[in-house]
Amino acid sequence: MKKPIIELNNVSKVYQTDTITTIALENISFTVNKGEFVAIMGPSGSGKSTLMHILGALDLPSSGQYFLDGELVEKLTDDELSDIRNRKIGFIFQAFNLLPRTPAIKNVMLPMAYAAHDKKESEKKAKQYLEMVGLGHRLYHTTNQLSGGQQQRVAIARGIAMNPALLLADEPTGNIASSQADEIMSIFQKLHREGHTIIMITHEPDIAHHAQRIIHIKDGRLYKDETNLKPTQAKAKLQQDI
Amino acid sequence: MDYYEIASEAINTLRVNKLRTSLAVLGIVIGIGSVIALVSLGQASQKAIESQIQSLGSNLLTISPSAQRSGGVQGAPGSSTTLTNADAESIANSDQITVIKTVSPEYSGRSQITTSQANSNTNVIGSTPAYMEVHKIEIATGSFISETDLKAMSKVAVIGPTTAATLFGEGVDPIGQTVRINGNVFTIIGLTVSKGGTGFQNQDDVLYVPLTTAQKQLFGKSHLTSIAITATSEDAMTQAQNEVGYLLLERHKLNDPSEADFSIFSQQDILNTASSVTGTFTTLLSGVAAISLLVGGIGIMNIMLVTVTERTREIGLRKALGAKKKDIITQFLVESVILTFSGGAFGILLGIGASYLYSVITHSAFVISPTSIILAFVVSATIGVIFGWYPARQAANLQPIEALRYE
Known part of the structure; x- marks a missing residue:
């Protein structure tokens, strides 16, 4: 049997200050296989952000094991974690987190630049990915000249630039208008059909329903892991000229 | 990331805050400018003295009567x-x-x-x-x-x-x-x-x-x-x-x-005395200029620290996308070196201008030594590295989660 993309074994995260011990995650175990589109749901304070940080190799679990694409993510140095994030994970953030005043294409090229890929090649790929998310006509627009939905699409293009094992989206529609949210979901579903593995963290049931599988988190524990047999199909068609 | 990319990114960032950038650079401009001007001034006066003394003849000895001692009373030099x-x-x-x-x-x-x-x-x-x-x-x-x-x-x-x-x-x-x-x-x-x-x-x-x-x-x-x-x-x-x-x-x-009751001195003696006097002056003035350079460097460090704080989110993002410590350090060092280097360039122009003006006003020789220009460039770049190092390290050590959370 092939190895899963994500494998969590009894992962806990405990924050400790002098007087208070906070358990953010308690004994979470699940696996995600290649090609799945998973939504992680939970109210605020449920620990889903902590989970996202661990899944994104931005933080390390206090106990338990986390295998990302077959690699054990544990006591690694900052630089080794940077390297893993660079190669294995495509991030899509709620606040887009693009470089300000920087052309869309440069943003998409950034992870490839850190991986020291050939510049010409990176530029070609970046163009291709931006066309894929319907921004072929906005290659050289700077971040502040784009709408929220467009910025998030640039972020998606950047997320897939390194062809990562996992696309990790944290509230990807949280900062954009609902009409544009549908576009984002439509892109996610398209990427899913193309075989990308996607984990999307959200607190909105409507958005979560676009996924194939929904994992519910509550008070730091895995509360329900359900398969969504009839995912909502995003209707938005990507238009090149918006 | 190649250096061309890093440098052009740095220049873009610096261009956004034009006023702040130029104020930060001003300290370096003044520091380098005064070093160049003072060194050239010192060299010009040295040269003037040398040529004047050389024109008197290099194998010339002068005997003059010296103060005569009689019964413990010493007269004025040359009076005897x-x-x-x-x-x-x-x-x-x-x-x-x-x-x-x-x-x-x-x-x-x-x-x-x-x-x-x-x-x-x-x-x-x-x-x-x-x-x-x-x-x-x-x-x-x-x-x-x-x-x-x-x-x-x-x-x-x-x-x-x-x-x-x-x-x-x-x-x-x-x-x-x-x-x-x-x-x-x-x-x-x-x-x-x-x-x-x-x-x-x-x-x-x-x-x-x-x-x-x-x-x-x-x-x-x-x-x-x-x-x-x-x-x-x-x-x-x-x-x-x-x-x-x-x-x-x-x-x-x-x-x-x-x-x-006499003394004999050569032109070389006079030359040495005169040179050591102008040399002392040049050193003293350069010391003052070096202090202003130091103050300029501290200004750069201050601005870089502000920049790091302002761009915490950006640094977090870069680290999330795969930037290693070295990448972040390089980025901020390049920025501070560009700051001080451009400061150095303007400073050199200012220094040359000032010493040219001086030479025109006083009808003295206009001397600019290439060494002092090269030195000024090296010094300004070094200041960039030294004073940029601490802020750059601060940036590189930021944890990506903390940085991304930062509002």
């Missing part, structure tokens, strides 16, 4: 009357002297020189024909003082170009004109070629008369104010100095060189 015509003659003729070419006994003093239209307080030098060779005097028109003039105690004079211009006006031929010194009428027989020099050191504001005339008729003295001698070569300077020293000690019946 111990050097005589006989001393000069014995230097010229003694068997003990082997490496001396020319001896020029001199009596000089300042006097008021008048014509019917003008007057000038000028250095009057009683000289012999040897003076011309020893001091490398060149005659523009007419002739210098001759043996005949000396023997006949003639009332003739050779005039320097500055004095000639003062007394007779610019471009007027002074030959054949007369001047009055202390009631005596002198006829001008020659005009010297300009030797340069300014102010107190002006070698062109001078009037030469026969030594005998100066001693007996003008000043009524029988001693000499100095004896100038030239050695046969520059290498023989020390030997010449020793030979003359021992001869004079013997003649003055002194046993101990520390009791000598």
Whole structure:
């Protein structure tokens, strides 16, 4: 049997200050296989952000094991974690987190630049990915000249630039208008059909329903892991000229 | 990431905050500018002094009477009357002297020189024909003082170009004109070629008369104010100095060189003294400039720390996308080096401009040494690295989650 993309074994995260011990995650175990589109749901304070940080190799679990694409993510140095994030994970953030005043294409090229890929090649790929998310006509627009939905699409293009094992989206529609949210979901579903593995963290049931599988988190524990047999199909068609 | 990319990103970032960037750079501009200006100023004055002294002749020795000690009372330097015509003659003729070419006994003093239209307080030098060779005097028109003039105690004079211009006006031929010194009428027989020099050191504001005339008729003295001698070569300077020293000690019946009532110094001695004085000044001023450079560096560090705080989110994002510590450090170091480097470039222009202005105003030489420019560039880049290092490390050590969370 092939190895899963994500494998969590009894992962806990405990924050400790002098007087208070906070358990953010308690004994979470699940696996995600290649090609799945998973939504992680939970109210605020449920620990889903902590989970996202661990899944994104931005933080390390206090106990338990986390295998990302077959690699054990544990006591690694900052630089080794940077390297893993660079190669294995495509991030899509709620606040887009693009470089300000920087052309869309440069943003998409950034992870490839850190991986020291050939510049010409990176530029070609970046163009291709931006066309894929319907921004072929906005290659050289700077971040502040784009709408929220467009910025998030640039972020998606950047997320897939390194062809990562996992696309990790944290509230990807949280900062954009609902009409544009549908576009984002439509892109996610398209990427899913193309075989990308996607984990999307959200607190909105409507958005979560676009996924194939929904994992519910509550008070730091895995509360329900359900398969969504009839995912909502995003209707938005990507238009090149918006 | 290649350096071209990093540099162009850095320049873009710096361009966004133009005012802040230029204020941060100002400290470096002023620091580098003043270093360049002061070093060039020091070098210009050094050069001026050197060329002036060199023009007097490099194998020239000057003997002057030194303060005489008598019963514990020390007179003013040069006040004594111990050097005589006989001393000069014995230097010229003694068997003990082997490496001396020319001896020029001199009596000089300042006097008021008048014509019917003008007057000038000028250095009057009683000289012999040897003076011309020893001091490398060149005659523009007419002739210098001759043996005949000396023997006949003639009332003739050779005039320097500055004095000639003062007394007779610019471009007027002074030959054949007369001047009055202390009631005596002198006829001008020659005009010297300009030797340069300014102010107190002006070698062109001078009037030469026969030594005998100066001693007996003008000043009524029988001693000499100095004896100038030239050695046969520059290498023989020390030997010449020793030979003359021992001869004079013997003649003055002194046993101990520390009791000598005269002193002998070479042009090199004067040059060394003058150089060390200007050198000290240059060092002092450069020290002050270096302090302003240090303050400028602290300004850069301050701005870089602000920048790091402002861009916490961006740094977090970069780390999330795969930037390693080295990448972040490089990015911020490049930014601070670009800051200080451009500051250095403007500073060099400012420094060159300032020293050019100085040279125009004071009519002095305009010297810019390539070394000081290269040094300024190296120093400004180094300041960028040194003062950018701490902020860059702060940035690189940010944890990506903390940084992404930062609002």
